[in-house]
Amino acid sequence: MTAGYDPYAFEPFAVTVDLAVFTVRAGALHVLLIRRGQEPYAGAWALPGGFVLPRESAETAARRELAEETGLPEELVAALHLEQLRTYSEPDRDPRMRVVSVAFTALVPDLPEPAPEGGGDAAHARWLAVHDVSELAFDHAVILADARERIGAKLEYTCLATGFCPPEFTLGELQSVYETVWNTTLDRPNFRRKVLATPGFVEAVPGAARLTGGRGKPAALYRPGPATTLHPPLLRPEGSTR
Amino acid sequence: MTAGYDPYAFEPFAVTVDLAVFTVRAGALHVLLIRRGQEPYAGAWALPGGFVLPRESAETAARRELAEETGLPEELVAALHLEQLRTYSEPDRDPRMRVVSVAFTALVPDLPEPAPEGGGDAAHARWLAVHDVSELAFDHAVILADARERIGAKLEYTCLATGFCPPEFTLGELQSVYETVWNTTLDRPNFRRKVLATPGFVEAVPGAARLTGGRGKPAALYRPGPATTLHPPLLRPEGSTR
DNA sequence: CCAAAAGTGTTGACAATACACCCATGA
DNA sequence: TCATGGGTGTATTGTCAACACTTTTGG
Numbered sequence: 357m358t359a360g361y362d363p364y365a366f367e368p369f370a371v372t373v374d375l376a377v378f379t380v381r382a383g384a385l386h387v388l389l390i391r392r393g394q395e396p397y398a399g400a401w402a403l404p405g406g407f408v409l410p411r412e413s414a415e416t417a418a419r420r421e422l423a424e425e426t427g428l429p430e431e432l433v434a435a436l437h438l439e440q441l442r443t444y445s446e447p448d449r450d451p452r453m454r455v456v457s458v459a460f461t462a463l464v465p466d467l468p469e470p471a472p473e474g475g476g477d478a479a480h481a482r483w484l485a486v487h488d489v490s491e492l493a494f495d496h497a498v499i500l501a502d503a504r505e506r507i508g509a510k511l512e513y514t515c516l517a518t519g520f521c522p523p524e525f526t527l528g529e530l531q532s533v534y535e536t537v538w539n540t541t542l543d544r545p546n547f548r549r550k551v552l553a554t555p556g557f558v559e560a561v562p563g564a565a566r567l568t569g570g571r572g573k574p575a576a577l578y579r580p581g582p583a584t585t586l587h588p589p590l591l592r593p594e595g596s597t598r
Numbered sequence: 599m600t601a602g603y604d605p606y607a608f609e610p611f612a613v614t615v616d617l618a619v620f621t622v623r624a625g626a627l628h629v630l631l632i633r634r635g636q637e638p639y640a641g642a643w644a645l646p647g648g649f650v651l652p653r654e655s656a657e658t659a660a661r662r663e664l665a666e667e668t669g670l671p672e673e674l675v676a677a678l679h680l681e682q683l684r685t686y687s688e689p690d691r692d693p694r695m696r697v698v699s700v701a702f703t704a705l706v707p708d709l710p711e712p713a714p715e716g717g718g719d720a721a722h723a724r725w726l727a728v729h730d731v732s733e734l735a736f737d738h739a740v741i742l743a744d745a746r747e748r749i750g751a752k753l754e755y756t757c758l759a760t761g762f763c764p765p766e767f768t769l770g771e772l773q774s775v776y777e778t779v780w781n782t783t784l785d786r787p788n789f790r791r792k793v794l795a796t797p798g799f800v801e802a803v804p805g806a807a808r809l810t811g812g813r814g815k816p817a818a819l820y821r822p823g824p825a826t827t828l829h830p831p832l833l834r835p836e837g838s839t840r
Numbered sequence: 841c842c843a844a845a846a847g848t849g850t851t852g853a854c855a856a857t858a859c860a861c862c863c864a865t866g867a
Numbered sequence: 868t869c870a871t872g873g874g875t876g877t878a879t880t881g882t883c884a885a886c887a888c889t890t891t892t893g894g
Contacts, residue, residue: 368610445656572872814845
């Protein structure tokens with residue numbers, strides 16, 4: 357650091373956070389968006405986010421904004437695994453002023469009630485299939501693309517796919533998470549073996565189990581295990597993503 | 599984004615960049631540090647870095663600061679592959695004011711002249727073995743640890759190990775990069791096969807070659823290839839990284 | 841001729857794939 | 868009893884680690 361340290365020596369920067377929150381619903385990857393109510397980009401879809409307050413870290417701000425702007429349940433937001441994606445700092449990314457934005461990604465299970473319909477700001481929040489997302493405010497389309505890329509890659513060598521699942525899930529549900537994000541199909545017996553062979557990825561819920569979308573044999577239930585990384589990785593087949 | 603947009607509505611944030619620049623020298627991983635000349639932490643070692651100017655992106659600022667503060671050659675700095683590591687935004691990470699810092703990592707070959715000894719700021723820049731680094735200013739020890747971790751992981755599935763090598767290098771040199779960063783030993787025949795089996799990782803320099811630290815059979819020379827990712831990855835053995 | 845480093849070959853253990861097959865349930 | 872999804876077994880194929888061996892240089 358070279359120059360002096362008068363806080364007002366420089367044109368002030370605003371620091372914001374943006375969130376790419378994903379879920380898997382109806383066999384498609386969805387992202388949580390809000391509709392902007394004011395200029396610029398009024399009426400356009402945007403990633404949820406907002407200013408980092410003077411006494412907050414970026415991560416704290418991200419949780420606060422997520423709770424405020426979307427109707428996601430408090431306890432879910434508090435427990436959520438937030439991952440820092442990247443910081444976007446192009447000088448003209450916001451037409452009003454200099455804004456540097458720290459982007460985060462998060463994965464949530466498909467929520468019982470379809471859209472977050474809390475009150476206030478949450479009214480403009482919606483899940484949209486990433487397929488159908490066309491234009492976004494600011495450089496959010498770039499952030500979204502980067503986030504998708506990252507999520508897809510992370511499924512290969514981390515356990516975070518369970519983040520898309522409810523607290524207890526079947527291996528079929530877990531598999532469909534991979535298939536949806538990667539837009540591919542996997543061999544069920546092999547998928548099953550790989551998951552179970554990785555210690556700490558999932559652990560069986562002891563009292564037997566049942567569940568399924570209707571017909572078919574009831575499936576055993578699993579919980580996320582203590583592991584965070586996948587050794588060896590679960591590699592996606594050649595052609596995937598989109 | 600919820601609130602109004604008066605640039606002065608909030609206590610201003612300063613945005614800085616910090617750089618963890620690594621090289622491999624004499625069988626040890628080294629990091630480029632500068633000695634601080636002013637409070638706070640005067641006399642302490644710190645990562646190079648500085649303020650992002652009003653019309654700069656973080657990456658542009660990183661290159662500028664790197665050139666200014668260290669004596670690294672201009673053309674090297676311009677061509678360098680900079681990778682964004684993470685943004686550090688804890689409210690009290692700088693005792694003077696609110697500073698949000700975007701951290702980058704970069705890899706450079708062992709430079710002919712041992713330390714950057716340009717002029718001015720560069721006078722305080724030195725390469726230190728990461729082993730010997732004890733205390734650093736601010737939260738730079740955390741940044742350094744994160745950067746090491748990231749570099750080690752990235753060697754597994756990307757081609758960036760060649761960034762530690764001169765423009766033309768032998769497979770032995772490349773192997774010792776892996777061995778140094780991972781603090782492990784690798785089987786030479788197998789390493790060789792894996793590298794050559796990955797299309798685009800390295801390409802042979804056609805006109806024969808020779809080079810070596812003295813005795814031994816002359817080795818063929820290679821250049822970095824066009825590939826950026828390693829499929830399949832080159833996994834490090836169980837116990838590594840210190 | 842010996843040490844040191846580059847480069848080649850071969851083998852056996854293990855992992856990943858593909859696919860056949862059985863089980864339990866709802867309609 | 869049939870369709871649907873859960874779950875098991877197995878053979879083939881390929882990949883990877885281990886290690887023996889040859890080649891080319893400097894002293």
